[in-house]
Amino acid sequence: xxxxxxxxxxxxxxxxxxxxxxxxxxxxxxxxxxxxxxxxxxxxxxxxxxxxxxxxxxxxxxxxxxxxxxxxxxxxxxxxxxxxxxxxxxxxxxxxxxxxxxxxxxxxxxxxxxxxxxxxxxxxxxxxxxxxxxxxxxxxxxxxxxxxxxxxxxxxxxxxxxxxxxxxxxxxxxxxx
Ligand code: NI
Numbered sequence: 001x002x003x004x005x006x007x008x009x010x011x012x013x014x015x016x017x018x019x020x021x022x023x024x025x026x027x028x029x030x031x032x033x034x035x036x037x038x039x040x041x042x043x044x045x046x047x048x049x050x051x052x053x054x055x056x057x058x059x060x061x062x063x064x065x066x067x068x069x070x071x072x073x074x075x076x077x078x079x080x081x082x083x084x085x086x087x088x089x090x091x092x093x094x095x096x097x098x099x100x101x102x103x104x105x106x107x108x109x110x111x112x113x114x115x116x117x118x119x120x121x122x123x124x125x126x127x128x129x130x131x132x133x134x135x136x137x138x139x140x141x142x143x144x145x146x147x148x149x150x151x152x153x154x155x156x157x158x159x160x161x162x163x164x165x166x167x168x169x170x171x172x173x174x175x176x177x
Contacts, residue, residue: 003042004035004053006101014102015149018051018058021082024125029059033080033123036061044068045101046076047139049146052102058083060143069099069174073135081120081128084144089115089131096138098152099165107168109161110152112141 007014021029032055040048040061046069047062063078093111100106116137119129132140142152156162165174 002035002038004039006039006043006048006052007054009100009103009151009153011102013054013056014051014146014151016051016056017149018049018056018147020058024082024121024123029123032057032059033061040101043101046070046073047143048101049143051146051149058147060084060140060147062139062143070135071172071174076136076139079128080122081118081140081143082123084118084120084140084147086141086144087117087119088113089117095157095161096135098138098142100142100152102146103151103153105164105166106153107163107165108153108156109158110138110142110155111157112138112155116140118144 023029032050035053036048036050039053044067046064046067047060050057050059060081061079063076065075067073092114094114095109095111097107098110114137115133117131118140121127145152153162
């Protein structure tokens with residue numbers, strides 16, 4: 001349908017808590033998801049949350065086979081996730097690099113739970129219940145944070161590991177704009 005402008009950090013709409021989706025399989029929901037997918041694909045995103053295009057609903061999408069923004073990341077299945085609930089399986093966290101389409105050109109080291117269960121529904125109201133690890137767990141935590149009004153820089157513990165992608169990773173052709 002359309003590539004939408006992605007809101008950037010500083011926009012108050014990114015700081016809101018999103019509302020639950022109550023109706024599934026509607027034309028409006030399908031149109032929103034098409035816009036989100038078009039926008040994510042156009043920007044090579046690993047994921048996108050509805051608030052990033054100014055829609056205050058608990059809707060995230062994520063997934064890729066190969067991603068130019070995260071060339072070393074393992075494949076994550078394309079997923080539409082609504083009304084998510086996250087549960088850490090263990091207390092263990094690990095630091096890893098993250099970027100965000102709402103924070104263009106920057107990367108930071110963010111601690112995330114390594115083992116994660118996520119539950120929710122897809123666009124038709126069908127249950128999703130998965131236990132994941134690695135980059136899959138990271139991207140789900142990142143996207144679902146958007147639904148709570150949290151951007152990854154708010155999670156950074158060590159600001160020595162926060163900077164511009166082209167300076168942090170010189171010569172590495174990481175797409176980040
Ligand atoms: Ni993001």
